[in-house]
Amino acid sequence: MSENKPVPVAVAKVSPSAERPLREVPGKTLKVALLGCGTVGSQVARLLTEEADELAIRSGARLEVAGIAVRRLAHPRPGIDPSLLTTDAMALATRPDIDIVVEVIGGIQPTHSLLLAAMRAGKSVVTANKALLAEHGEQIHDVSHRYEADLYYEAAVAGAIPILRPLRESLAGDTVHRVMGIVNGTTNFILDRMDSSGADFSESLEEAQELGYAEPDPTADVEGFDAASKAAILAGLAFHTKVTASDVYREGITEVTAADIASAKTLGRIVKLLAICERSGASGPEAGVSVRVHPAMIPRTHPLAAVGGAYNAVFVEAKSAGQLMFYGAGAGGTPTASAVLGDIVAVARNRLAGTRGPEVSTHAGLPVRPMGDTLTRYHVSLDVADKPGVLAPVAEAFARHGVSIQAVRQTSRGEDALLVIVTHEARDADLAATVSELEALPVVRAVASVMRVEGEGDQ
Ligand code: NDP
Numbered sequence: 001m002s003e004n005k006p007v008p009v010a011v012a013k014v015s016p017s018a019e020r021p022l023r024e025v026p027g028k029t030l031k032v033a034l035l036g037c038g039t040v041g042s043q044v045a046r047l048l049t050e051e052a053d054e055l056a057i058r059s060g061a062r063l064e065v066a067g068i069a070v071r072r073l074a075h076p077r078p079g080i081d082p083s084l085l086t087t088d089a090m091a092l093a094t095r096p097d098i099d100i101v102v103e104v105i106g107g108i109q110p111t112h113s114l115l116l117a118a119m120r121a122g123k124s125v126v127t128a129n130k131a132l133l134a135e136h137g138e139q140i141h142d143v144s145h146r147y148e149a150d151l152y153y154e155a156a157v158a159g160a161i162p163i164l165r166p167l168r169e170s171l172a173g174d175t176v177h178r179v180m181g182i183v184n185g186t187t188n189f190i191l192d193r194m195d196s197s198g199a200d201f202s203e204s205l206e207e208a209q210e211l212g213y214a215e216p217d218p219t220a221d222v223e224g225f226d227a228a229s230k231a232a233i234l235a236g237l238a239f240h241t242k243v244t245a246s247d248v249y250r251e252g253i254t255e256v257t258a259a260d261i262a263s264a265k266t267l268g269r270i271v272k273l274l275a276i277c278e279r280s281g282a283s284g285p286e287a288g289v290s291v292r293v294h295p296a297m298i299p300r301t302h303p304l305a306a307v308g309g310a311y312n313a314v315f316v317e318a319k320s321a322g323q324l325m326f327y328g329a330g331a332g333g334t335p336t337a338s339a340v341l342g343d344i345v346a347v348a349r350n351r352l353a354g355t356r357g358p359e360v361s362t363h364a365g366l367p368v369r370p371m372g373d374t375l376t377r378y379h380v381s382l383d384v385a386d387k388p389g390v391l392a393p394v395a396e397a398f399a400r401h402g403v404s405i406q407a408v409r410q411t412s413r414g415e416d417a418l419l420v421i422v423t424h425e426a427r428d429a430d431l432a433a434t435v436s437e438l439e440a441l442p443v444v445r446a447v448a449s450v451m452r453v454e455g456e457g458d459q
């Protein structure tokens with residue numbers, strides 16, 4: 001803890017009848033190093049200043065921003081004292097007087113080195129960095145354990161939504177079976193626009209970019225990398241096991257067409273980019289987890305179907321708690337800063353009490369099952385000739401791979417027809433093999449679209 005000069009105690013409000021003040025601003029100070037002052041960091045800095053008295057009362061110490069690391073010193077930053085700025089993030093993160101290091105730079109380097117150095121120097125660490133945690137989480141947690149340093153990262157998944165602490169603490173006495181979420185606001189905005197306006201992917205992406213939801217380079221969001229990092233963190237916490245971003249099966253939304261969206265609508269479904277973390281096999285050698293990110297059709301009555309715009313939501317299913325739903329703003333400077341501030345207050349309280357927050361546990365050591373073993377359902381649209389003898393070879397292709405058909409719907413279009421087949425649950429590898437065989441059938445002009453179907457039994 002930093003040296004504390006005597007500070008006059010300010011009394012904000014005193015109960016007229018109580019013997020002691022109800023809201024006493026503490027005289028102690030904890031010094032905060034803010035690494036990054038962009039979309040999230042600037043809002044963390046603002047809230048630390050504007051809410052200083054309230055945060056001091058809640059945490060038990062004044063939270064003083066003692067330095068801010070940035071890349072561009074000359075960049076205008078309204079409300080920020082320029083004397084706090086530095087480009088030497090490492091010197092700031094390891095400065096002896098610093099108690100809490102808040103990393104909101106993002107990316108793998110230099111943040112990886114910065115977090116490790118901060119924890120080794122005895123700092124409590126708060127980060128919003130999903131990419132780093134999903135790639136190097138094991139080592140970062142190991143250093144946090146060895147150096148007894150607090151490590152909190154609520155903002156790393158689903159922005160403002162409290163979901164990591166509920167998994168880590170509130171559900172610590174339960175067994176989580178499944179976590180299924182919309183954890184990327186950009187792609188949810190795009191899919192929502194496609195659903196409401198009938199626009200195609202590129203038009204909806206352009207609109208998302210114009211409105212500032214999507215980055216000029218949208219790859220991380222639309223190809224599912226961002227959601228895959230979040231899925232890895234969620235699965236690790238939910239199933240007490242080690243999961244990295246490379247364990248996560250990933251498909252983005254760039255191949256989703258206006259026709260997919262329209263077909264989903266006709267069947268009472270909606271297309272969402274889902275992060276799905278599931279426990280598979282009850283116990284023994286069959287036990288494992290499957291972690292995947294891909295677009296899927298879900299019933300329009302599913303709790304996640306109503307999540308529109310850039311909002312996020314996470315649906316959790318646990319043995320005793322049953323179904324839980326967490327909903328809110330998954331991004332944005334101020335909402336994300338709320339989660340960062342919550343973590344800062346938590347680590348400040350722990351530091352003052354001489355304790356630490358609960359560590360993550362990977363004791364279950366469950367293997368991550370390959371995508372091919374995952375049980376899924378498919379929605380397959382085929383362009384076929386509208387003539388006798390078409391259905392039989394199509395049905396045989398499904399049967400040959402042990403995939404059971406749940407529903408078939410045909411729409412005639414002159415000499416052609418659109419055949420939509422929805423399957424029962426089957427191994428993903430068997431479904432994929434069926435689709436390959438369909439593509440080669442002479443009666444099939446084209447496999448128009450293939451999409452997984454999820455969440456049928458959830459309502
Ligand atoms: P920004 O790009 O807006 O801000 C990054 C900040 O880091 C900038 O202030 C930049 O400096 C600074 N920076 C970059 N490199 C260095 C360096 N080498 N040394 C010191 N400072 C550096 O990012 P965001 O605020 O959007 O994101 C921050 C983190 O929060 C990321 O991990 C992100 O994934 C996470 N997050 C973001 C959300 C959002 O809605 N934006 C939502 C949830 C999580 P300068 O200002 O000079 O360029």
Ligand code: HSE
Pocket residue numbers: 158159183184185186187221226330331332
């Ligand atoms: N780019 C992310 C999203 C926000 O669109 O949800 C940061 O996690």
